[in-house]
Amino acid sequence: MIECLSCGRQQEPSLICAECGSPLAAQFDCFAALGLPRRLTIDLDALERRYHELSRKIHPDRFASKGPKVRDASLRATATLTRSYRTLRDPVARGLYWLELNGEKLAENNKRVPVELAELVFEVQEQLAEMQLSSDPEEAVERATEIAARRIELQFKMDEALVELDRNFAKWDESADQKMLTLELKTTLSNIAYLRTLIRDVDRALENSKAA
Numbered sequence: 001m002i003e004c005l006s007c008g009r010q011q012e013p014s015l016i017c018a019e020c021g022s023p024l025a026a027q028f029d030c031f032a033a034l035g036l037p038r039r040l041t042i043d044l045d046a047l048e049r050r051y052h053e054l055s056r057k058i059h060p061d062r063f064a065s066k067g068p069k070v071r072d073a074s075l076r077a078t079a080t081l082t083r084s085y086r087t088l089r090d091p092v093a094r095g096l097y098w099l100e101l102n103g104e105k106l107a108e109n110n111k112r113v114p115v116e117l118a119e120l121v122f123e124v125q126e127q128l129a130e131m132q133l134s135s136d137p138e139e140a141v142e143r144a145t146e147i148a149a150r151r152i153e154l155q156f157k158m159d160e161a162l163v164e165l166d167r168n169f170a171k172w173d174e175s176a177d178q179k180m181l182t183l184e185l186k187t188t189l190s191n192i193a194y195l196r197t198l199i200r201d202v203d204r205a206l207e208n209s210k211a212a
Helices: 044-058 068-089 091-101 115-133 137-172 178-211
Strands: none
Touching (some): 044 068, 068 091, 091 137, 091 178, 115 178, 137 178
16 A cells, blocks of 8 residues: 555555545556556557556646655656556567566576577578678679568568467466466567567668668
8 A cells, every 4th residue: 555645545556646636656567557457468559548648647747836756756657657658568578578577587588599490590690691791792782682582581470470479468368377378478579589680680781781
């Protein structure tokens, strides 16, 4: 329980006092900050509406004439709300946060290249190295064309991984086997992390080839 700095009411932690509407300086998770149940599947349109609704209610400008404690509570509540919204609206950030809430870390399952991506990772890295070492203009163009084709393939893999992430999210509401779902979630997030790195490296290489 926490006490409202404006009216003194004792209540459960939330962004806004249920009695007087003043901001509350409380610590809670991202779901609680937005008044949502702890579920991985989220209606993004409803999330955005909720974010804007709460933002208007706790905006610091509304409490500019209040005491320093209330103004500080408004600033902290706004920061908490913004951080929570940004975390939950992005599925990858949401998945990583879910692991954190359950006492898990992706790093524990992210030390090696995922088996299902190992061949692709090796091939792309080899092509990037060949492209970088190429000094012949015609060969450089050919390498860039090959890398551009790889970029399409990588994006397709990324899209597949994001679909798999959504499937995992839905399973959390249906299955009691959290150990299996946690492993699946870690694997999918690990795949996404490696794909993001590859896509970043490919984009940089293609950009450099245009500038050359």
